[in-house]
Amino acid sequence: MTKGAISSTHALATQAGADILAAGGNAFDAAVAAGLVLQVVEPHLNGPGGDLPAIFWKDGKAQVLCAQGPTPAGATIAHYKAEGLDLIPGDGLLATVIPGAFDGWMLLLRDHGTMELADVMRAAIRLADEGHPILDRAVDTVAKLGDFFTQHWPGSAALWLQGGVPPQKGGLFRNADLANTWRRIVDLAQGETREARIDAARDAFYRGFVAEAIGEFCAGFKAMDESGTAHSGVLTAADMAGYRAGYEAPLTYDYNGWTLAKTGPWGQGPVLAQALSLLPADVMAGIDTTSADFVHLVIEAQKLAFADRDTYYADPAVVDVPMDALLSDAYASARRAQISDKADNTLRPGTAPGFAAQVAAMADALERLSRPEGAVYEPTMAHLATDKGTIPRGDTVHLDVIDQWGNIVSATPSGGWLQSSPTIPGLGFCLNSRAQMFWLEPDLPGSLAPGKRPRTTLSPSLAWHQDGRILSFGTPGGDQQDQWQLLFFVRFAAQGLDLQAALDAPMFHSTHMPASFYPRSREPGGLVAEGDLPDETLEALRAKGHVLRVVPKGSVGRLTAALRHPDGRLEAAATYRATYGGAKVLV
Template structure:
């Protein structure tokens, strides 16, 4: 067996994999106390708010895919909040904007993460709200050692905080400086917010579900909604270089509830791959697999230039369809996009030269329509201080590109969940001082152009990049996986799935393998650039393969050896009950645990 950075964990009791070791161990602690996978995932979600505040927060969102031991059919939990009622294209145009800013109050969608986590706890959990929130409250109140990337993020936006976002400076520039790696950091305001949610629940009596519903009301119509409503009216500098007030109101929060939905699925090589619907980018993975299935078996080779070329081209075609067809603001030809005949049409476009064109298809004969901004192919090399860490990259003028977190859990009963919490990063918007967190900036993924699937429309969800994955075999869940990475999420998951499900590599081996992704995919993040033809590759990839990729016409750009991808994964063998887990070593932050 080849060397891996850590073992693939195996056991029969429970497994957790997440992007931060404290979240993984907190979730494992819940399993040890008798909780199930959903209790554990909720615990991890709230801990991630505290320990990865540069990657997600309570003001953000979370989509998840769950399968229960009672009913293994996959179900999507949608915690992606919609555009607020006041978020019209006309309003943004009246401000002189042609893109939604990448940071600041104006870019905020309705927060969806907390309501979604609480809905999951009510519907499928077993423990009380106080029990699952205890670790997050402890870390926020008593402190935890910060990862270095938090301080680096604060340093990157220090002048923005000092000059324009004083409430963020108050929290993140204590003593006039950013926090340093390993510094014990507290967020008393967020600890107080969580305690008040627990108290609101306990005031509703002893019934577990009644307590959770009371906490949801305290969030959506109570003290949290009141604080967000008041703070959102204040103008702050954003990515446009000017100050604008936000649009999220208390009424928006009161009208919102997380939802349960059917997944988009693909039956593929003896497996069923489940993703969120076409309101997010998840079906890109399904389309890519279907296109590869229409090619010869060499397209599945994750170590050869021919295989990587085919996979990159399949992804590029699927992402072109994302730009033309995916979103929540117009009808999506979902059935036609996943039709095998359509996949064969798309596969026929893949030749022996890398294409630099954006080529959306015509599913069912419909004519594609690209956003004007995408058709213009805004192209320049993105100024990314460290594109290899998977962290958000920010500049002092308020420009931000977001990243996220991920958590997978499987328990001894066979419950399984894949969740990708994101948004509400510390650098996305000014901190609401009495709550201890900012709003998000997910509206930047909406177009200020009428009639598109991803157009900005009040009450409709922005087309998120968040893309958890659940895999079933013979109707039983066998794998939950996902990764941070914005537009790269499905680009990194595709070769992982090929290595594991086709190539037979164990989880950690498939995670550790050299990673790559295309920069030619139009960015979902402000200011929405792309670099057609550019393939970013970890320099551990065999030099002969790199040379061959260039002969296919790819502009190969080398990244550091351990820099691309932050995959998490857990699995279960239904025949034996053996569980497994792996986690990304890149960034020295993600960890799996279990027994």
């Protein structure tokens, strides 16, 4: 009998999860094991100090795991303005929020897993201690920042420039400090029950030696950042002690027999549902997926949906976000009518009832604050950057797991990138830079405030069909995550392509919207398209007014997916674009 299926953005993480499934663990055990390995083997894309949203299926019900940490108590606009900032930098210590990933993984393991913490952490500890083949892109990131690390971030230099030089491509890289941190957590994980032992591990991280080291470092070290000046952090041990990951009901949207589940608007996930509302399945099913009509409709729908994202989305625990209105049939019909046969290269949000003043205020802010200076590229697409001198950006990883009992996990961990923040001596990891997604202007949905979750780009997906199929999918890619997922889901759910074909078909995305990352730049009308689209399609898109940039086949998109059929049969798929060793395994 098949014991499960797993797909992730790195082969070593996929193997770690597969080993757990083969040993009798469930999808939650496997997801945690794979997620912790991803922190080791893709350190330029995620880390222990990062963030974690996940959507999972258990006992016939979908739930969201929110391990997106909020801002510290000291994160006020007044403080950041006093530091001489108009935008929150994309790196350094002022960019951090409370790291949520570790607590999220532990909560998932405690409540839904079956295995002991030491067994689930074993692969990650071994790879950190004994070494793993370091990825070329990680080496390139370190090499680019070597002088900066040496001059400004000594903890990062000590870890990543061992012997004073960057790691060698293809060589083994060890992170002994991280291995020791995790071993110490495992040693402190004592208790009468499995659940108590996992809670003790959470306490070690958030109310013990890890939190103390983080608080002391943020207060005692001034970190140089992209603003050109050095700043201490505002994250404290008290902020850490008060944090707990938690569960939420997903936002859902029905499409062609499928129910799509996404995070709430503290993530950008609802933008996928909004875009689908503008692209009816009966219309999309009859359009050639490589035609100019298909590309144009998808891009124009994304422009409208993302304009709404930037105007409305924020932490719904703090801000009133009119999601019901934004996903209503009447609203979608009105927005769909705004799509013409020509590219609209303006920023054009819709106006939900009662939100006219907010729309006007946000339009003014975006006009003043977003910079038409070219898009920001995460490492996934670093080869596409027009300015090769820019600081390397962070990105994201993704995993999908299904077990023999029908449990499913879709997770998109990110943050804590080696280039985002100085490595904390003795811990072997750095903090996240998610606070850069806030604005330093008052009275906007995304204005900085203490205790508020940033509107993250992290966006796992889960969907179930009326016939009993259940689908897990996602991708790294920042602002591109839901754009690439939209392409996959329309091709799979509306056009009937199989998993692999839907993942591997030509990809494209818009860079028209303001980036979520510092310096919040944009390319008005920008459309990035892979070169395996037909020449006539590309020429027709230019004629429609899109500012087209053609990139090589296989340049964008690292999607993975897993599917469970009603009879229990499992499928897993990872796009050929997963150049970091992404893999799928049926156990």
